[in-house]
Amino acid sequence: xxPRITVITLGVxxxxxxxxxxxxxxxxxxxxxxxxxxxHGAVAFFDLQAGLKLALWPRASLAHDxxxxxxxxxxxxxxxxxxxxxxxxxxxxxxxxxxxERSHDR
Numbered sequence: 834x835x836p837r838i839t840v841i842t843l844g845v846x847x848x849x850x851x852x853x854x855x856x857x858x859x860x861x862x863x864x865x866x867x868x869x870x871x872x873h874g875a876v877a878f879f880d881l882q883a884g885l886k887l888a889l890w891p892r893a894s895l896a897h898d899x900x901x902x903x904x905x906x907x908x909x910x911x912x913x914x915x916x917x918x919x920x921x922x923x924x925x926x927x928x929x930x931x932x933x934e935r936s937h938d939r
Contacts, residue, residue, distance in 0.1 A: 844910030
């Protein structure tokens, strides 16, 4: 498998406002914010092109995941990710996102 970037995550101060900017302002498609039932889980995904997603994640959650303390807002609060399909448990991921989509459709 050829390694490549599959997700670009931006840390944002206000998730709802950022989602509105990227969806309404730039016209990117999203299913909205998901994962709000988990601590540090709220995130919104946008499809940019085949195999590449943009994720918006609150700055505090990104700092929690990456380890550095939350500081003054900075343009460097981002993450580049690569998903290795051979290490993903498809059944669990499929069930998780299927459950998310059902709860989001309500």
